[in-house]
Amino acid sequence: MVEGLIREIEKRTNIQVYERSIMNVLGAVLSSDDFWExxxxxxxxxxxxxxxxxxxxxxxxxxxxxxxxxTxxxxxxxxxxxxxxxxKLYCRRCSGRGLDLDEFGEILKEFRKVT
Structure with missing residues (x-):
């Protein structure tokens, strides 16, 4: 069933497609109806x-x-x-940017003094 889909998508894209690729797209469609999301x-x-x-x-x-x-x-x-x-799980501390705010501790202290 999935093998036929994989072959057809690979023909169109010249990208290696795996069952997991199709599963990822299906999971995303279950999560959102917006193409970019x-x-x-x-x-x-x-x-x-x-x-x-x-x-x-x-x-x-x-x-x-x-x-x-x-469907x-x-x-x-x-x-x-x-x-x-x-x-999508986002860190509340860094809003999903992947920044460790502890690295900016001294700067934050200075900022708080000034403001």
């Missing part, structure tokens, strides 16, 4: 995401109306593959 959440290359969505749409796994969503057939595929929605 799906690209971000899936953590897959833009062309791969775009072509995966198009192939899945043509095979009736995805519908595109006001946003992108899975019943797509939900079944996601369930069969064990796919769940993707959640």
């Amino acid at each position: 799906i690209v971000d959440l899936s953590e897959e290359p833009l062309p791969l995401v775009a072509h995966t969505i198009d192939v899945l749409r043509k095979k009736d796994y995805i519908r595109i109306e006001e946003g992108i969503s899975l 019943e057939k797509g939900r079944k595929l996601a369930e069969d593959l064990g796919v769940s929605p993707i959640k």
